[in-house]
Amino acid sequence: MTQLAQLLKQYAQQQQLDLCDGVYDTDILGLRFYISQHGSARQALVYQSGIMILAQGHKNIFLQQQQFQYGADEYLVLGVPMPLECEAVAPVGDCLMGLLLDVDPKVLGPLVQQIFEFQTPVNKMDTPSLFALQSTPFDQKMRNASLRLVSALLDKVEAQILGPTIVREIIYHVLCGPSRDVLINLVNHDSHYARVARVLDKIHIDYAQGLSVQGLANDANMSISAFHTAFRSVTLESPLQYLKKIRLNKAKELIQFQGKRINEAARLVGYSSASQFSREYRRQFEHSPRASNSRLDA
16 A cells, blocks of 8 residues: 555545545545545546546546556546546455545646746647646655645644645646646647637536537637537547537436436436437446436435
């Protein structure tokens, strides 16, 4: 067991979360604790943007034809929310544990500006190969900062006073590491990457509305063809595929966790046809909406 895992296990016991499954807020704003006792089979879900630090276990991530893996003493940087498939694998006889860190634009922007005062930026923002998902092994600085972050969590006063400073330091180390472009690209508001990121924010808020590719391209101030190219370079999905996956994942949450009826869930996420919703739901999750409801009852 790594030192980071030992500290997180101590935190889980302190918070009486050591036998739980889920994602839990901590005393540090924007930082959540993740724990899973047995892991999970490959399933479709939406990863939110941020920095994910895994202390124990590993995850296999599948996106289109690509596969990524990250494990203990590695971190994943996600610039935008991504619908994907994930398999979580717990160590034998133990649990998965990790941290999920939101990246506040009010922290990110000034940090990037300060870094560029000392370093010449390399502009990779609009290359065709731009992609919003990268995993990176810890270096010693990132490991030490993560250890201090969890140590601060063990004391409420330290969490409140030292936590935000350590969070800022971790973001700084990411900005100096191999995954830096994922975050740096968000700061250049005129880049294609940042324009797509703003459109994704709109999709996650207005997914139930009658969104069109033309309207989204207008929001990005891009032609439809340029928007399609930029959108796919960031998400590996077309705009309509991305929107459909967001709607279906939201519907699954409504059915499983809020007990909504299938037709109501379909309507709430923007479907006018219940039969179309059921077909696409089955295609996405490999079971019917009714089966999702049954799993909750079980």
